Amino acid sequence: MWIYDKKLQFPVNIKNPNPAMAKYIISQYGGPDGELGASLRYLSQRYSMPFKQCIGILNDVGTEEIGHFEMIATIVHQLTRNLTIDEIKESGFGDYFVDHTTGIYTVSAAGIPFDATCFASKGDAITDLMEDMAADAALL
């Protein structure tokens, strides 16, 4: 199970709202290479991993990705505060706003909702590790 830690992994205190930037950054939340996909990738792959060192790192990196997921949401949340309707229209944030207002939703910058086809879990350590390298070489 998991225990919630009431802090961000790294602080986020955005001074200037910027809805155009928010529309790009939301992709790191629910886009094809985002933190949700990363977290689900590692946490799902750990069950078939035969080596304890690799089980540990899949478990712990998968957990850390959830922390990243929260930081990205925080960035988008703070970038979209106190917007006027003109700012929403002119920034290009309107396409997101029409469906979600300033709620946080797992979606790519192009508006495609999170789709689990962006990662793999094949029950084979080498196959999964290759997929991890393609997705996030920092793991290895």
Next chain:
Amino acid sequence: MNRIDLMRRVQMLSFVLVDVSLYLDTHPTDKAGLNFFNKYNTLYQSAKEEYEKNYGPLTIAGTNDTNSWSWIDEPWPWQREV
């Protein structure tokens, strides 16, 4: 230490533990790594304890309330610190 400075200390020490623990996952018998982890874990534990004593719980286990459930008190992590 004020709340934001102490939070920053907790975050820094916590970040150290995350990174070193990932290293130890794949280098579990590295004595220097283990010593490094233990040193920063002690510092983290005392910073976390000091934060919770003065500014409220960081985990559910950090609560000790008799009148009002402090867990729901603001700020939540996504709220700006100003």
